[in-house]
Each structure stands twice: as structure tokens, then as C-alpha cells.
Amino acid sequence: MRVLHTADFHAGRNLRGFDRTPEVQGALTEIAALARSEGVDAVLVSGDLFDTVNPSAEAEATVFDFFLRLRDAGIPAVVIAGNHDSAARLHGLAGLLGWVGVQLVAQPTANPLDLIRTVETKRGETLTVGALPFLSERRLVKAADLLGGDVGAWRQKYREGMGFFLRKVAEGFRPGGVNMLMAHATMDGAVPSGSERTMQFDLLNAYTLSPLQLPSAAQYVALGHVHKPQQASEMPLAHYPGSVIQLDFGEAGEKKQVNLVEVEPGRPARVTPIPLASGRELRTVRVTLDNVDARLAALNGFAGLVKVVVRAPSGTALPGLKDRVLRMVPNTLAVELDAVQEDLALPELRREGLSLTELYERFHQERRGELPGDLRAAFREADEAARGEEATLGEGVGA
Template identity: 80%
Template sequence: MRVLHTADFHAGRLLRGFDRTPEIHDALTEIAGLARTERADAVLVSGDLFDTGNPSAGAEHAVFDFFLRLRDAGIPGVVIAGNHDSAARLASVTGLLGWVGIQVVAQPTANPLDMVRHIETRGGETLTVGALPYLSERRLVKAADLLGGDTGTWRQKYREGMGFFLRRLGEGFSGGSVNMLMAHATVDGAVPSGSDRGMQFDLTNSYTLSGLQLPAGAQYVALGHVHKPQTVSEAPLACYPGSVIQLDFGEGGEKKQVNLIEVEAGRPARVHALPLASGRELRTLRVDLDGVESRLSKLQGFDGLLKVVVRAPAGTALPGLKDRVLKLAPNTLAVELDAAQEDLALPEQKREGLSLMELYERYWRERRGELPADLRAAFREADLQAQEGPGGESTGEPEAVA
């Protein structure tokens, strides 16, 4: 059996106001072509199809066109919701996508075994997929309510709560089929890209899974959420394919890929990385103020997208700098002054890496002293509600300020 694994499309992504959706559409067309030429029996998409819970028409066209191309090739698939997706919105089109062979698991169910999907391949084999969509701590508490669990305990023990779902999904595996797990989550040891918003926070708090929690019966664990391609567990084999294009300048220089898994029932899986060529290259150029023109003139043939960081003494007034840069490099999306020197001059004002909670505490401390416990709790609750967005949909974990 040959299964193609991809994730993190982020259709609708705007980078400094520049719409990346046409590039994402190209990448999805390339992936659909690879699924056909590599004779994939199924495709797994591990979340974050869209960049926002209310995607544009262009973003929806890019994603749904991808599924139609798979339908035309006779290739079925399984999709889960990620933290950037609206689970309710994906759930609303589950029936329609089912008509083109795409099974969607957008929201958790009271019985986790209802999240197990089966695909009968053209070769007569069965693929069993335990599909776990993204679950924030708050959504996990809601799921615990459905299951009659102690919500107070589950709120404090995200990892144990997720382990419950993973164990139950593993119970759906069969000895006569190929067994795979899908999840949109962060596994211990995962290395983020520079653009994984909130991921640095994710990797240092309780919102992670241990590789030891992954069901042993899974021959392959198809992960999404981290944009850097990598293997995070060997037993069971668990991989992130990464995002399909360089989504932000933090991903500049990364080679993008999808994973092709060759596997048969009861045997170890083999993973092959298939490189992707779509998407414009992102590059960050750091240059001294007096070398702006000379450095940019050497990039005349560069057709990617640029971020130019200009090093200058703190407090330097630079009128017309952006116009100077854009005149030589019209493909520049951002022109920034090097913040490092300002941070060195005023270290007490450095904001990089601070969460919203930490920034609020600093703001209150500078004006009124220590933040009262009731205000801290109220701010945290408001922040969590903001992350969930309209209708209780999660938009991701708290972001550190960059």
C-alpha cells in the first residue's frame, strides 16, 4: 500500500498583506499530481487546510480543487481539522466531501472509535485510520464533559486527556489492515520553524504529547501542526511532512515536501520524502545602512520574496528608507530596522518572546504594581476565548510577541 501524507496548507495565508494562496494552489496541484504519478492508494491531510476559520473564496477554491483532482485520479483521502481551521465549517461540508471520496473528521465525538475511518484500496487492502483533530485544552474539557470525566482534573492534565483519545483510537486498529494514526498536535522533541506562530510557547508548556503515548499498533503516525519536516518518533514511526510552501520568513531556506509511505499489514512502514517545487523562495537580507544599494543590486535576478533588515545605530532617523529599498527590489515585502541594538540600549523594554499574559503583567506592574489574582484570571479567560474565536473555534495557542 502507498499512502501520501501532507498537512498545513494554510490556504488564504497573507504575508505582510501579500496573498500566498495562488502559490499554495500551485503546491496543491503539484501534490495531487504526485499522488497520481506515485500511484498513491490514499492521501492523508493532517490539518490546517486553511489559515483562518473564515477563509476567502480563493482559499476554498484552492483546497476543494485539490480534492476534486484526487477524485479524478480515483484516490480517496482522510482529513482532520487543525487549530487554524473552523471545525464547524469543515463539519458542515463533510457530506459533500464524502461524495468525492474524502472522509473528514472535524470534531471529537463522545465515542472516540467513531473517529476511526476505513478505506478499501484498489489493491484489495484495508487502511484503518484513527483520526484525531486538533484539541485545545478548553475543547478537551468539553469533550471530557461528554465522556463524564472529571473536567477539573482534565484541565490540568492535557497530556493524560489526549492519551485517553489516543488509546481509544488504537483500539480501533485491526491485525488484518494497515493501521495509521492522524493527529494535529505537538510531540515532544519537535523542532519548529521560525514561522510556527505560538509554537515556541507550545514546546515549553503542557500542550505537548510524548512519543510514548502514541499507540504501539500504529504503523505510521501522520502528524500536522509543525511546519518543519521531521521524524519525531521511530517506534511507532511518527512524522511531520511540514507546510507545503515557505509560509513566512522564518521558513526561509527550508525545503518543502510530502511523505510517501509504503506499508503492508503487519510490516514496518517505509517513508520517502517527495520534494515540492512550488512556492516562491523567502529570504531575509541583513545589511548595514551604508550598504543597502550595493547589496540589493546583487539580487536583481532573485524572483522570490524579501525581508530587508537594515542595521543602523539606535535612534537613527531614516526617512525614505523603504522607498530606497523598493526601488531596487520591488519584491520586498518588509523593511525593518535591526531591533537588536535598541534592545541592547533598553534591555528592560525588550518584548521578544513574551506572551500576552506576560506583557499585560508588565503593563500593570509599571503603572500600578502587582497584578491582582482576579484580574490575572479574567485576562487569561478572555485570552482563551479570543483564541477560540467565533463559535468556540480555536485559532491557536497564545503567541509570543516577536
């Protein structure tokens, strides 16, 4: 049996005001063509179809066109909702998408076995998929309440709650068939892309799953949520295919892919990554004021999207720099200043260990020039008097 695993479309993604949806559409068209050319029996999509809970009409058209292309090729799909998706919105579309061969699981019900989906291949084989959509702590508590669980305890025990669903899903696996698990979650040890949304990742990373919690009966675990392609577990075999394009500058340089999974009953799965060619390359270029022109000239002919980071002393005014960069590199989406605090960058300008008088002398030197001797003496006298008063007050407090 041949299964194509993908995830994290993020249709509707907007990067610094630039709509990435056409690039996502190109990637999904490429993936649908790969599904056909590779003769796969099913496609698994592990969440984050959209970038926001209220996607644009163009974003919806992009995703639905992908499913129609699979329908035209006679390839069924199993899909789960991710944390960027509106679970309620997708749940409302599940029945409609079923008409084009898409089995979509957006949220759990009172019966965990509703998370089980089966696909019958043209050769008469059966693929059983335990489809576990993204469950935030809030959703997990609500699901626990539906199932009569101890909500108060589950509120503090995310892993135990997820473990409950994983065990229930495993009960639906069929001996003698092909069994897979889908989940949109963070595994222990997962390596993020260095995405610009690191704060969001850190918050979500507080709730992780251990590979030891994955059901051993799963021959392959199709993960979504982390954008960097990687293997997350060896036993059972679990993979993140990653996002379908470089979504932000934190993903610059990453090669995007989908996973072709070949598996038969009772045997470990074999995973072959298939690289994707769609999507514009992202690049961050770091320059100094001395080499701006030379570094930007090297980007002549680069068709991707650029972020330029200019390193300059703190407080430096850079009028017209952004317009200058855009004239040289029109595909620049951002120009940022990396301010360097000189007292930290240059040993001779460090302020650590200096007296108050020495700090004032340096301040005067930077702003008005050499500190006159009489002013230095007056400042030192005032400083000593102030420190003497502090000492006297300290003795009074101690008494």
C-alpha cells in the same frame, strides 16, 4: 500499500499584505499530480487546510479543487481539522466532501470510535486510520464532559486526556491490516521552523504529547502542526511533512516536501520524502547603511519574496529608505530597522559601572559638547549632597 502524507496548507495565508493563496494552489496542484503519478492508494492530510477560521472564497476554492483532482484520479483522502481551521465549519462540510471521496474528521463525538476511518484499496487491502483532529485544552475538556470524564481533573491533565483518545483510537485498529494514526499536535522535542508566529507556537507548545503515548499498533503516525519537516518518533514511526510552501520568513531556506509512505500488514512503514517545487522562495537580507546598495544589487533576478533588515545605530533617522529599497528590489515585502544601542555594541561606550557624574558628562558630550568645569563641579556637588541625604534617611529608618 502506498499512502501520500501532507499537512499544513494554510490556504488564505496573507504575508505582510501579500496573498499567498495562488502559491498554495500551485503546491496542491503539484501534490495531486504526485498522488496520481506515484500510484498512491490514499492521501492523508493532517490539518490546517486553511489559515483562518473564516477563509476567503479563493482559499476554499483552492482546497476544494485539490479534493476534486484527487476524486478525478480515483484517490480517496482522510483529512483532520487543525488549530487554524474552524472545526464546526469543517464538520458541516464533512457529509458533502464524502461525496468526492474525502473522509473528514473535524471534532470528536461522544463515541471515540467515530474517529476511525477505513479505506478499501483497489487491490482489496484495508487501511485503517485513527483520525484525531486538533484538540485544544478547551475542546478536550468539552469532549471529556461528553464522555462523562472528570472535567476538573482533565483541565490540568492534557496529556492524560489525549492519552484517553489515543487508546480508544487504537482499539479500532484491525489485526492483519494496515493501521495508521493521524494527529494535529505538538510532540515532545519537535523543532519549529523559526516561524514569525513563535509566540503562538510557544503557547501551543505548553501542551505536548510524548512519543511513549503513541499506540504501538500504529505502523505510521501522520502528524501535522509543525511546519518544519522532521521525524518525531522512531517507535512507532511518526513524521511531520511540514507546510507545503515557505509560509513566512521564519521558514526561509526550508525545502518543502510530502511523504510517500509504503507499508504492508505487520511490517514497519518506509518513508520517502518527495520535494515540492511550488511556492516562491523567501529570503531575509541583512544590510548596514554602508552596504545597502551592494547587497540589494545582488538580488537582481531573484524571483522570491524579500524582507530587508537594516542595521543602524539607535535613533538613526532613515527617511526615504523604504522607497529606495523598493525601487531596487520591487518584490520586497518588508523593510525593518535593527536598531543597535551603541553603548552595548561598542566597549568604549558601555555605561555599566559609570558614576552618575560620568553618565551626565557623557550625556552632555553627546548632546551639547564638552561639559564645562564649573558645571561638572556643580553637578558633582549636587550628586554628593543627594547621596548624603539618602544615607541620613536610611539611618533614620534603621533606627
